[in-house]
Amino acid sequence: MLNPIHLRTLLEVVRLGSFASAANRLGYTASAVSQQMAALENDAGIRLFERTARSIRPTEAAVVMAEGATTVLADIDRLLEAAGSAAERPQAELRVSVYPSLARMFLPRLLRSPQWLAVDAALRLSIRDPSPAIQALRRGEETDVTLVYWVGDAALTWPRSVTPVRLGADPMRVVVPTSWRLHGLGAVAADELVGRPWILHHPGSSDAAVIDAVLDEHGLRPRVVARSDDFAVTLDIVAAGYAATVMPEVALGEVPAGVEVLEVPEVQLSREVYALVSPTAPARPTDLFLRILRDISDDLGYGAGAGINRG
Numbered sequence: 001m002l003n004p005i006h007l008r009t010l011l012e013v014v015r016l017g018s019f020a021s022a023a024n025r026l027g028y029t030a031s032a033v034s035q036q037m038a039a040l041e042n043d044a045g046i047r048l049f050e051r052t053a054r055s056i057r058p059t060e061a062a063v064v065m066a067e068g069a070t071t072v073l074a075d076i077d078r079l080l081e082a083a084g085s086a087a088e089r090p091q092a093e094l095r096v097s098v099y100p101s102l103a104r105m106f107l108p109r110l111l112r113s114p115q116w117l118a119v120d121a122a123l124r125l126s127i128r129d130p131s132p133a134i135q136a137l138r139r140g141e142e143t144d145v146t147l148v149y150w151v152g153d154a155a156l157t158w159p160r161s162v163t164p165v166r167l168g169a170d171p172m173r174v175v176v177p178t179s180w181r182l183h184g185l186g187a188v189a190a191d192e193l194v195g196r197p198w199i200l201h202h203p204g205s206s207d208a209a210v211i212d213a214v215l216d217e218h219g220l221r222p223r224v225v226a227r228s229d230d231f232a233v234t235l236d237i238v239a240a241g242y243a244a245t246v247m248p249e250v251a252l253g254e255v256p257a258g259v260e261v262l263e264v265p266e267v268q269l270s271r272e273v274y275a276l277v278s279p280t281a282p283a284r285p286t287d288l289f290l291r292i293l294r295d296i297s298d299d300l301g302y303g304a305g306a307g308i309n310r311g
Contacts, residue, residue, distance in 0.1 A: 004076055006040040007069040009033055010048070014058045014066040015132065021202060024230065070139065092121040094285040097133045098147040101231055101251035102273070109296045116292055121285035134158050137276070144281035145289060149248075149271040151210045162276040165290060168297055170248045172211070172269035174262045177241040183260035190220055190266040197243040198222035199234055211246050214269055235259060 012022035019033040026033070041048050048062035058066075098107065107125070110116055116123075126133070130148035137146060137159050146162070149170065158164065174193070182188055198215075200222060201208035215222050225243050228234045231251035238245055239258030248271050255261060275290055 002040065002043055003036075004073060006036045006043075007065075007073060009036045010040060010062065011066050011069055011073075013037065013049075013056075014062055016202075017058075019056060021229070074141075092282045092285050093124055094121050094282060094289055095124045095126075095142065095144045096147070096289065097126040097128060097136070097143050097145070099129050099133070099149065100127055101248055102147055102149075103127050104232075105250045105253060105300070106293060106296055109299075110289070110292050113292050113296075115288060119285055119288055121282070123289075134276075137162065142278075142280075144278050144286060146276040146278075147273070148276060149273045151269055151271050158276050162278055165275040165277055167273045167275055167290075167293065170250045170271040170273055172246050172248055172267075172271065173252060174244065174246055174264045174267055175235070175238055175252070176244040176260050176262055177238055178258050178260050179241040180244075180260075182262060187263045187265055190264055193220055193244060193264070195223065197225040199226040199228055199237055199243040199245045200224050201229055202227045211269065214267055215246070220267075 009022060009026060009028070012025050013019060013033065016022050016025060019037070020030045022028075023030045023033045028036075037048060044065070046059075046061045048059055048065065050057040050059060103125075111123070126136075126143070128136075130150070133143075133146050133148060134157075137143060146158075147167075148158070151172070174188075176182055176193075176196075180196070182192060198220075200211065212222070226237060228237070231247055234245050234247060235252075235256055237243060239256050241258070246267065246269070250271075252261065275293075277286060277290075
């Protein structure tokens with residue numbers, strides 16, 4: 001029998017394209033992911049990856065198995081949920097999918113909100129990027145509210161069955177080490193950043209292509225010295241003086257020591273943030289969830305048409 005844990009790992013490896021990226025997403029080491037995939041190949045009796053000294057490539061069998069694993073794992077989740085149904089449940093449950101940077105900034109505040117604590121509803125969360133979240137909707141996953149964004153002209157397309165509710169704009173910021181001594185110049189021309197090292201997203205992530213195109217358009221042609229999809233790790237690297245980056249305002253939070261946010265007029269990007277509401281979403285907890293989300297946004301300095309202003 002195939003191990004469900006190994007199947008979940010396979011899904012991430014196929015989606016992200018490497019053992020290291022899957023390990024980072026799942027909280028394993030790359031070695032642990034490699035061992036899981038070797039065990040899965042042994043159990044299934046088929047080769048799932050073409051391996052070279054520097055990379056791995058999923059075989060067609062791996063892609064087919066990953067597609068089938070999605071249904072199998074969903075069935076397992078439903079069985080586990082049903083097994084726990086003996087405990088008393090609240091009157092309503094709100095199923096929310098939210099991308100990581102928004103989750104980190106908003107969810108702790110929402111979960112501590114007196115208004116949410118007073119509602120007789122449970123919150124079931126999925127933390128994932130917009131693309132896989134929308135793919136899940138297309139597969140028929142039962143999610144009440146799906147929080148997504150798009151950057152620039154790279155608009156996402158979602159199923160017609162959901163109702164999009166615009167929540168605001170999240171500007172992208174150019175972030176550099178304080179040690180570069182650029183922060184006292186006011187607005188900084190893109191020329192000041194030419195030739196400097198950058199840390200950017202892995203190719204294929206939701207906003208990587210748009211950011212790369214904008215930087216290239218203004219002659220920056222970033223010298224990429226690192227790639228990371230983890231904003232907290234990226235900020236640590238910037239603070240160490242290693243490289244610059246572009247990241248969404250909501251992921252910055254309180255700007256850490258050693259990091260400066262620059263105003264670069266040529267690099268103007270913004271995430272458009274939407275809630276995709278299912279027609280079957282429970283009305284009262286859904287309305288309350290969106291209202292609290294807007295209240296938190298206002299408290300943090302967001303507006304319906306503008307992002308956080310840092311001056």
